[in-house]
Amino acid sequence: MTDHNTTAFSSRRKDKVRALLAGGLVLGIGAAFTLAAWTDNEWVFGGAGPDDENPGTKTYAMEQNTVAPFAAGTWTDEPVENGGYLDFTVEAASLLPGDTVYAPFQLRTKAGSEALTVSLAEARQAVPLHVDTNNAALYTALRVQAWVNVGAANCSDAGDKTAGVVLVAANSGLNTAGAAPFGLPAGAAGAAGDPVNLCFALTLPAGTSDVTLQGKNVIPLWRFTSVVGS
Numbered sequence: 001m002t003d004h005n006t007t008a009f010s011s012r013r014k015d016k017v018r019a020l021l022a023g024g025l026v027l028g029i030g031a032a033f034t035l036a037a038w039t040d041n042e043w044v045f046g047g048a049g050p051d052d053e054n055p056g057t058k059t060y061a062m063e064q065n066t067v068a069p070f071a072a073g074t075w076t077d078e079p080v081e082n083g084g085y086l087d088f089t090v091e092a093a094s095l096l097p098g099d100t101v102y103a104p105f106q107l108r109t110k111a112g113s114e115a116l117t118v119s120l121a122e123a124r125q126a127v128p129l130h131v132d133t134n135n136a137a138l139y140t141a142l143r144v145q146a147w148v149n150v151g152a153a154n155c156s157d158a159g160d161k162t163a164g165v166v167l168v169a170a171n172s173g174l175n176t177a178g179a180a181p182f183g184l185p186a187g188a189a190g191a192a193g194d195p196v197n198l199c200f201a202l203t204l205p206a207g208t209s210d211v212t213l214q215g216k217n218v219i220p221l222w223r224f225t226s227v228v229g230s
Contacts, residue, residue, distance in 0.1 A: 060228045061110040062118065062184055063192075068152040070106050070195065077110070081221055082126055088202055093217075098206035102199060104155035107224060108184060109193035115186040116226040120146070120167055120178025126219035135216035142218065143203040145170045148182045148196065155199035164199065171203075174220045184226075 048055050066084045067074040078084040088101040095101070109116055125139045147164035154160050167178045187193040200222075 059110065059113045060116060060226065061113045062107055062116055062224075062226060063110050064105060064107055064224075065195065066103075066105040068104055070152070075108075075192075081223075082219065083221070083223075086200065086222075088200075092202060095204040097204055097208040100157060100201050100203040102155045102157070102159075102201050104150070104152035104197065104199050106195040106197055108195040109186055111187060111192045112190045113186060113193065114228075115193070116184040116228075117181045118184055118224055118226045119181040120222060121225040122221075122223035123168075123175050123177055124221055125174070126221050132215065133217050134219045135213070137210070138213050138216045138218045139174055139220065141204065141208055141210075141213060142174050142220070143171050143205055144168055144174050144176065144220075145172065145201045145203070146178075147199045150199035151197040152199075155197075155201075159199075161199070167198070168200075171205075 046055050047053065061077075063075050063077045064084050065075045066086050076084060084105070086103045086105060088103045091099070092101040107118065123144075125136065126134060128134070129136050146166075146168040147161055148167050150159070150161045150164035154164075165180075165182065167180075167182070168176050169179065182196065184196055185193045202220075
């Protein structure tokens with residue numbers, strides 16, 4: 001007589017063994033289980049604001065034009081000394097006591113740059129010094145004055161400078177930095193900004209009589225800078 005309980009138990013046991021073997025169970029060697037799961041990934045990337053921009057930096061840069069009447073082709077970038085040639089005219093090569101010579105130039109933001117706040121941050125004599133071609137005593141004797149917003153037409157003895165803003169006060173030494181910063185506007189739609197006029201005046205004071213200054217030359221330097229961030 002067949003025991004139905006025993007037969008059912010034996011059948012269930014065989015099914016369980018098949019299931020364990022199919023699941024990766026190895027008897028007598030060790031146990032290894034293979035498990036499977038549904039996988040779903042979510043990636044994100046860094047952005048900047050609602051217009052789908054990416055994190056990055058803006059452009060903050062300026063350029064100069066020292067060649068009046070300031071044609072488009074004479075704009076240059078001069079980041080290292082001695083830089084651009086600020087032309088005080090040929091009279092500057094033969095100064096007499098009481099003479100003043102002038103040099104106009106322009107600064108502007110480069111195409112694509114943000115607006116800038118600019119300072120005349122440094123004024124000094126070029127190196128190396130030389131007794132004739134870059135004379136320290138002549139550098140000390142000369143005086144300078146400078147304006148912002150005085151254009152080339154008025155950058156002269158007879159020119160009207162009343163609309164200008166004084167950058168360096170009259171009768172200042174050549175090592176005088178700017179009195180206050182000034183702005184350079186950004187250009188529209190990635191263009192260069194509108195230029196800002198500057199005018200420098202160089203004077204050999206009346207009464208300068210030291211004969212040791214005759215036949216000497218000098219190389220003064222000025223550095224304009226704009227700093228963004230820290």
